[in-house]
Amino acid sequence: MKIVYPHMGYMWICIKAMLEYLDVEVVVPPPSSKKTLLLGVKHAPEFACMPLKLNLGNFMEAAELGADTMVMAGGCGPCRFGYYAHVEHAILRDLGYQYQLVVLEPPQKHIGELLGKIKHITGHQSWRKVINGIRFGYHKAEAVDELEKTANYCRPREIKPGTTDRALQAALKEVIAADTPEKLPAARKRAFEIMRSVPVDRLRPVLRIGLVGEIYTLLEPFTNQDIERKLGGMGVEVDRSIYLSEWINEHLFLGLVKNKRSSKTAREKAVKYLGHFVGGHGLETVGNTVLYAEQGYDGVIQMLPFTCMPEIVAQSILPRVSTETGIPTMTLIVDEQSGEAGLVTRLEAFVDLLARKKQTGEVLA
DSSP: OEEEOOOOTTHHHHHHHHHHHTTOEEOOOOOOOHHHHHHHHHHSOTTSOHHHHHHHHHHHHHHTTTOOEEEEEOOOSSSTHHHHHHHHHHHHHHTTOOOEEEEEOOOSSOTHHHHHHHHHHHTTOOHHHHHHHHHHHHHHHHHHHHHHHHHHHHGGGBSSTTHHHHHHHHHHHHHHHOOSTTTHHHHHHHHHHHHHTSOBOTTSOOEEEEEEEOHHHHHOTTTTTSHHHHHHHTTEEEEESOOHHHHIIIIISTTOSSSOOOSHHHHHHHTTTOOSOOSTTHHHHHHHHHHHHHTTOSEEEEEEETTOHHHHHHHHHHHHHHHHHOOOEEEEEEOTTOOHHHHHHHHHHHHHHHHHHHHHOOOOO
16 A cells, blocks of 8 residues: 655644554555646536645645545535545546545544544554654654744744745755654754854844635745745745644644634634634634734735635625724735746735834725
8 A cells, every 4th residue: 555645834744744654555646736737627517626736746746656445534514525435436436546545533532433434544553652643743743844934933933044934944854854753852953043143133023914714825836936945035924823733732632732723713703703613724814813913913815726615705805804893904815827037026015004004003995
């Protein structure tokens, strides 16, 4: 059995660590690229959103490397993501790929439901080792998230342009190289020492922008065209409303890890504007925008793939949130036609408006 799972940011680091610790052979597909997207666009339904097309391309590229079992997350509710695993499997089967399919559904009541499915993949491994493997993968996700948060703080304040990105890549290599739970703490320490070595001007005034929206678009830099790095280069400190370890804790571990940011507060803040679940992270998008306004952020950017229903609902509500809370918002919709120049132009215009508002106290329409 050679397992493959689609890319979503640095998710591959924690899943690879977990499965290899459990003696499962893993095939990591090449990083998502134009080729990946073209493969997906060619064979996916036209109005499927960009994540499905990239997932499909990931699986097709991984098949060339010998992968024979695809692992996908499942889901429920109005968002179409819950069907993706089966739709992608059917498309690949029609194209002649002989993939086995394993769907990891978020547990509804007890984490034992998830453990049982992971045990199915790992076969003969003991429950003790399976749990240790899951914990190992989760701690790697935590480390990667903290490194990304540190990078988002450093980029707009770095003395020499580019040092943060180089440090982040070096720090990630330390975390990736730790192949056992015992080696991870030391690797994590070395990684943060690398990030702390980045010279920064802590007194430099910066803008702060919160990123909200659909999780795949927020986490996958190929899809969002590396928006965090672009904004950092424009002098903006970015806070992403959801990180992978937070999602794992809330949806797979059912909140077992305490003192972690959860979506509960965001959902409570959204009630005034949207009183029910609309699928995906639509509710959280509205609530997090309110939270960013309350925390004094200068602006909010919503990102979503074209045709994403939950985020379209949230998009229609954000103008009212912006008017009532005073925080400027901008929505960016991505698909295979999105170009980098257009994105940069819109980001520069938005950042200029926020800077002017901050300097003059001007109220933006």
